[in-house]
Amino acid sequence: MTTPAQTPSADAPAARRLLIVGPPGAGKGTQATRIAEALAIPAISTGDIFRANVSQQTELGVLAKSYMDKGEYVPDSVTNDMVRSRLAEDDATGGFLLDGYPRTLDQVDALDAVLADLGASLDAVLLLEVDSDAVVQRLVARGAEQGRSDDTEETIRRRLEVYAEQTAPLVDVYEKRGLVRRVDGMASIDDVTAALLAALGAPDAR
Numbered sequence: 677m678t679t680p681a682q683t684p685s686a687d688a689p690a691a692r693r694l695l696i697v698g699p700p701g702a703g704k705g706t707q708a709t710r711i712a713e714a715l716a717i718p719a720i721s722t723g724d725i726f727r728a729n730v731s732q733q734t735e736l737g738v739l740a741k742s743y744m745d746k747g748e749y750v751p752d753s754v755t756n757d758m759v760r761s762r763l764a765e766d767d768a769t770g771g772f773l774l775d776g777y778p779r780t781l782d783q784v785d786a787l788d789a790v791l792a793d794l795g796a797s798l799d800a801v802l803l804l805e806v807d808s809d810a811v812v813q814r815l816v817a818r819g820a821e822q823g824r825s826d827d828t829e830e831t832i833r834r835r836l837e838v839y840a841e842q843t844a845p846l847v848d849v850y851e852k853r854g855l856v857r858r859v860d861g862m863a864s865i866d867d868v869t870a871a872l873l874a875a876l877g878a879p880d881a882r
């Protein structure tokens with residue numbers, strides 16, 4: 677069997693300390709769940725943790741909702757503390773897939789510090805590449821199906837702007853570290869999962 681260039685050897689252990697990055701609507705959450713299951717690591721979504729707090733009406737939830745409903749980011753200090761505690765939990769010691777974090781350069785620095793304290797480092801950054809018109813349509817459809825309060829057209833537009841301004845620059849940072857693995861996020865859900873697993877050198881579990 678020939679192995680394409682840049683694809684890790686099938687014998688190498690799959691990368692296990694991972695980020696998944698992409699604009700809103702790229703399918704990060706769906707893919708994160710599938711990849712994490714295939715690699716037996718927890719998928720850690722900051723958006724999901726915020727939403728759980730919103731529904732439980734915790735103090736953090738009340739604060740987060742005021743930003744989320746406008747399509748803005750929750751302040752870095754709050755988000756960084758939340759991720760630091762989550763990564764210190766037992767299930768994250770053997771690896772994790774962070775979905776939706778880091779989203780700002782300050783969060784990149786904070787994550788570096790957390791990992792340094794844990795004696796760990798990132799293995800790969802999965803980048804889902806998608807067409808921006810298509811993601812708006814996906815998000816409008818998701819808003820109608822799931823009733824997410826930040827999936828209204830105005831908020832979606834703001835979330836895409838905030839992604840371009842604050843999160844897209846992170847790709848360059850991780851690119852310089854040689855960590856970025858780009859995958860076409862416009863393919864079918866199964867094909868995207870297979871491409872992500874291949875990019876990580878993990879067997880396709882299908």
Ligand code: AMP
Nearest residue numbers: 722723743744748749750755776777779
């Ligand atoms: P998501 O489910 O990843 O699309 O996140 C939904 C919303 O949660 C975002 O639009 C932000 O308001 C908030 N959020 C999630 N992750 C972060 C983060 N890393 N930093 C700041 N805000 C975040």
